[in-house]
Amino acid sequence: MKISFLSENLQKALALTNHAVSTKNQLPILSHVLLETREGKIYLSATDLEIGIETVIQGVIEEAGSATIPAKLFLELVNTLPAGKVSLVTQEGSVQIVGGKTKTTLQTVPPEEFPKLYERKGEKILSLPGKSLQNVLKRILFTASIESTRPALSGILFKRIELGFILVATDGYRLSLEKITTEEQAGFEGSIIIPAKLIKEVLSLREDAPIDVYVDGQQNQILVAQEETVFIGRLIDAEFPNYEKILPTDASTEITVDKDVLQRAVKTCAIFARETANIITLSIQKEKMSVSSKAPSLGENVVDVDMTLKGEENDIAFNARYLLDFLAVADTQDIRFEMTGPLNSGVFRLAGNASYLHLIMPIRV
Amino acid sequence: MTHTMTVDTKLLWKNALSNIKTEVSIGNFVMLFRQTTLLEVNDTTATIAAPSAMVINLLQRHTPVIKKALSLAQVSIEHVVFVPKTIVHEENAPAGKQTSSPLFSPEPQKPLSLGHLPRVRQDYTFATLAVSASNQLAFVSAQTVADKPGTSYNPLFIYGPVGVGKTHLMQAIANAVYVHTPDAKIIYITSEEFTNEVVEAIRSNDTARMKRRFRSVNLLIIDDVQFIAGKDKVQEELFHTFNSLIDNGGQIVLSSDRPPSEIKKLEARLSSRFAGGLTVDIEPPDFEMRTAIVLKKAEQLHIPVSMDVAKAIAEKEQDTRSLEGALHRVITQSKTTGQEISLDLAEITLNEKRQKTNSLLHSEDIINSVCLFYNIKPTQLKGPKRDASLVKARQIAMYLLTKELGITLVEVGNILGGRDHTTVMHGVRKIEGFLVEKSRISEEIVGISKGLRG
Structure with missing residues (x-):
């Protein structure tokens, strides 16, 4: 193989595929990236067997072929090369990389050892502009529990509804839900769980191009593609908890509050809540809401927040971290909070986005 | 797709895998084979599940190894077919580390009856505890704590000699809290069990995990806390648990056979914390109290026992545990012989037991125990001197x-140095008199008897 490309293109592509290269990997071949030419394009791919990433580098193919190169080392090397043309030539058991005045020879392993990432893309179930899909995913993803030993909680549920999907994630203490609408009527029915780890990668895709989601149920495969960049993962084969039955149907207290004001108040109280398992209390009165926390050995603090109340006065306590997580992704100026009592889950909504809700289980104090 | 995994394929694959392990690199084994499950074997084909197409793609390169391993296990096949499917291996699933998801756990059910609390006897409630002057303060404090755990006396420290009802009182607190707040987290534990948990955790x-368990409770009751004396690591753990519980509004109840200040080899910081709430003592039950206890126990058992019988039992036994035992012996005797529970039956039963249990006891044992207790010499006991302290010990x-x-x-x-039998009679009557009214003497006698029975 004899190919050449601009070093900045190679750098960008390598940085992306390296997301799928795990240092903990015990299979040597998986610490490599595969460079190969197919149908006049240069493909770069990497996998840790959980996620596979494939992308295309713009370049010139003088001679078709393939090579596997140690991924981390390759990226480090490319990062030091001057901007401009880089050429790569395979030799017997090694590859020579020339960029500017630097000439490097790297040992390689036979490309045949590298696993094939996918046979076919599968059925396209969803296609949305990059930015809008990413915004939805951002509001949901933080709720999933990537480290969970319960497989269903380590992914995002995509449930087919008329004209779209419901996306749900939960870690067992809180839950995010958002409806998305799609133009086309795909044949896909039912629901799938996509690993949070894969979704996280999707957030690194470009905002200005559509993102397509493909499913191959038989292969247990989920594939997300934007132009020529493809993420491949496996569907989570587990039963998602029955989230519908825990969604409150009505509320006795409803307030509207400025997101930034509430976020500042919670941040302040979170300092004092460190000692007491992050407990902060929202005390909703007619005129104002008091956000407070206590540290037995230090003292306590109360921040009054202006808000408008519909319904009755109420108190509720939350883990400050959960509130901050939500407030960090809340992307409207006003947010609405609904509750029925200190023991029932509180529901947060974004003013102007009726399709989203975030639910947090209160702490009993 | 449903697969019935028979024990055979499971075992077969396990054997095959141990073979494969020797043939492939460790990386291949861990990354590829460990995630596989043999679903089915028929005449020509073995069907193997693996998580994804990528894994299968790599596994296919090891087909000869798989075939060889299966043939070594006496199964020869022509084809190996892979199916992409994630099968969670039970043995690989981390046990006990399941992420809890309280959001989806069913509403806590109101229990129909007690007895859900581990180690706590459900019949130990405030209602079944006999109250008299000797334990009234402890009783009232315990009730207050049970009504408002964490807000009144924290910690509540109950001390008193063996068999005065400390455990009953503490379990009554646990039961009472459990009744009015069924979802409160309550741990009742002896200090020995606590020690074991600390050791096991280390x-x-x-x-x-242990820290989480103990520091998240609403009510922590530790019985016989004096046994952590000299155990530094356990004391340290208890100290931190103590602080974090008190800070978080959790209630702590402790019991011991002596006040905190008298527990030796107890770190000062712990001792001062033990005494930082309310310290109450329970005195040994006096005669009336013991009679009341017998009557109360009998009532719980739905067996009518007359006042005379109760008195007879109360006279013979000092601590509540022996009282219960004596009552049970009398009841059993009445059932086996078909006689009614009468004073005669009670006396005969109780005396019989005495002779049986004491057949191995020698007069010297008693003398030595008494001397040891009062710190005098046997010669003094048997001697002629009649100092007040000697006379009491002698009696x-x-x-x-x-x-x-x-x-x-x-x-x-x-035996006591050639004294007249009337002197002895007088001495015995005197002590009997003390026993009926003076709790101090009976406490001492319980102490000596304990020494006797080792």
Whole structure:
């Protein structure tokens, strides 16, 4: 193989595929990236067997072929090369990389050892502009529990509804839900769980191009593609908890509050809540809401927040971290909070986005 | 797709895998084979599940190894077929580390009856506890704590000699809190069990879990806390648990056989914390109290016992545990012989037991125990001097020799340095009189008897 490309293109592509290269990997071949030419394009791919990433580098193919190169080392090397043309030539058991005045020879392993990432893309179930899909995913993803030993909680549920999907994630203490609408009527029915780890990668895709989601149920495969960049993962084969039955149907207290004001108040109280398992209390009165926390050995603090109340006065306590997580992704100026009592889950909504809700289980104090 | 995995394929694959392990690199084994499951074997084909197409793609390169391993396990096949499917291996699933998801757990059910609390006897409630002057303060404090855990006396420290009802009182608190707040987290534990948990946590390198367990409760009750004396690591753990519980509004109840300040080898910081709430003592039950206890226990058992019988039992036994035992013996005797529970039956049963249990007891044992308790020499006890302290010890020895060994007054007199049997009779009566009214003497006698029975 004899190919050449601009070093900045190679750098960008390598940085992306390296997301799928795990240092903990015990299979040597998986610490490599595969460079190969197919149908006049240069493909770069990497996998840790959980996620596979494939992308295309713009370049010139003088001679078709393939090579596997140690991924981390390759990226480090490319990062030091001057901007401009880089050429790569395979030799017997090694590859020579020339960029500017630097000439490097790297040992390689036979490309045949590298696993094939996918046979076919599968059925396209969803296609949305990059930015809008990413915004939805951002509001949901933080709720999933990537480290969970319960497989269903380590992914995002995509449930087919008329004209779209419901996306749900939960870690067992809180839950995010958002409806998305799609133009086309795909044949896909039912629901799938996509690993949070894969979704996280999707957030690194470009905002200005559509993102397509493909499913191959038989292969247990989920594939997300934007132009020529493809993420491949496996569907989570587990039963998602029955989230519908825990969604409150009505509320006795409803307030509207400025997101930034509430976020500042919670941040302040979170300092004092460190000692007491992050407990902060929202005390909703007619005129104002008091956000407070206590540290037995230090003292306590109360921040009054202006808000408008519909319904009755109420108190509720939350883990400050959960509130901050939500407030960090809340992307409207006003947010609405609904509750029925200190023991029932509180529901947060974004003013102007009726399709989203975030639910947090209160702490009993 | 449903697969019925028979034991055979499971075992077969396990054997095959141990073979494969020797053939492929460790990386291949861990990354590829460990995630596989043999679903089915028929005449020509083995069907193997693996998580994804990528894994299968790599596995296919090891087909010869798989075939060889299966043939070594006496299964020869022509084809190996892979199916992409994630099968969670039970043995690989981390046990006990399941992420809890309280959002989806069903609403806590109101329990129909008690008894859900581990280690706590459900019949130990405030209602079944006999109250008299000797334990009234402790009783009232315990009730207050049970009504408002964490807000009144924290910690509540109850101390008193063996068999005065400390455990009953503490379990009554647990039961009462459990009744009015069923979802409160309550741990009742003896200090020995606590020690074991600390040791186990250190051994299994999982102290975080233990910390979480103990530091998240609403009510922590530790019985016989004096046994952590001298155990530094346990004391340290208890100290931190203590602080974090108090800070978080959790209630702590402790019991011991002596006040905190008298527990030796207890770190000062812990001792001062133990005494930082309310410290109450329970005195040994006096005669009336013991009678009341017998009557109350009998009532719980739905067995009518007359006042005379109750008195007879209360006279013979000092601590509540022995009272219960004596009552049970009398009841059993009545059931086996078909007689009604009468004073005669009670006396015969209780005396019989005495002779049986004490057949191995020698008069010297009693003398030594008494001397040890009062810190005097046997020669002084048997000697002629009549100092007040000696006389008391001598009279107790007389009482114990008569009651425990059942020997004659004359014999007792001879053993105690040739005293007249009327002297002995007087001494025994005197002690009996004390027993009925003075709790201090009975406490001492319980102490001596304990020494006797080792």
